[in-house]
Structure formats: C-alpha cells, structure tokens
Amino acid sequence: MILESRSIDPVTGNTILETEEETKECQNQTLLLTEKLNEELTLFSQMAEKQKEELQTVTAKWNLAEEERAHFLEKQQSFKTEMEEFAATLGQVERLMDM
Structure with missing residues (x-):
C-alpha cells in the first residue's frame, strides 16, 4: 500500500527495499569493523x-652500565699507573741493594 500511495511500482519498490537492506547491512558491518579497529588500536x-x-x-640500565664501565676503566688505569710506579721503585731499591 505504501508503494501504491507513493506511485512506486512493486518491482522498483522491492529493489529499493533490497538496496536499503543492503545499505543497512553495510552500515552495520562498517560499525562492527570500526569498533573492532578501535579496540585493536587501543590495544x-x-x-x-x-x-x-x-x-x-633498558636505556637507563645501559647508560648506568656504561658509566660503571668508564669508572672501572679509570680505576684500572689508576691501578696500572700505581703498579708501574711500584715496579720502578722496586727496581731502584734492587739497584741500590746491589751496590
């Protein structure tokens, strides 16, 4: 009746209804996909x-390790220098004792 009151023939009316249903289904699918996409983007x-x-x-730990390494190398160099000085002093003492 609605189709007749608007002067729409039944074939065209069915086509319009099918198109409308397809459009609504497409909108529903779009809405579902959009919601799923939003959930995935949030995750x-x-x-x-x-x-x-x-x-x-990890970066903070790495930087701390680098600082500790630099400090260790400084201590190692200081120790090496001290050992060289002790070795030189020992060499002098040995030479003096040989005299």
Whole structure:
C-alpha cells in the first residue's frame, strides 16, 4: 500500500527495499569493523606505551652500565699507573741493594 500511495511500482519498490537492506547491512558491518579497529588500536597503543617504558628502563640500565664501565676503566688505569710506579721503585731499591 505504501508503494501504491507513493506511485512506486512493486518491482522498483522491492529493489529499493533490497538496496536499503543492503545499505543497512553495510552500515552495520562498517560499525562492527570500526569498533573492532578501535579496540585493536587501543590495544596497540597500550602495548606501544608498555614497550616504550621498557625501552626507557633498558636505556637507563645501559647508560648506568656504561658509566660503571668508564669508572672501572679509570680505576684500572689508576691501578696500572700505581703498579708501574711500584715496579720502578722496586727496581731502584734492587739497584741500590746491589751496590
């Protein structure tokens, strides 16, 4: 009746209804896919934030290890210099004792 009151023949009316149903189905699918995409993006964002924090932690540990290594190398060089001085002093003492 609605089709007749609007002067739409039944074949065209059925086509319009089918098209409308397809459009609604497409909209529903689009909505579902959009929601799923938003969920995945939220999850990705959370994972990226966690990895960023982990990277910052690892970077801080790496920097600390580099500082400790530099300090160790300074101590090692100081020890080496001191040993060379002791060896030189020992050599002088041995020469003096040989006299």
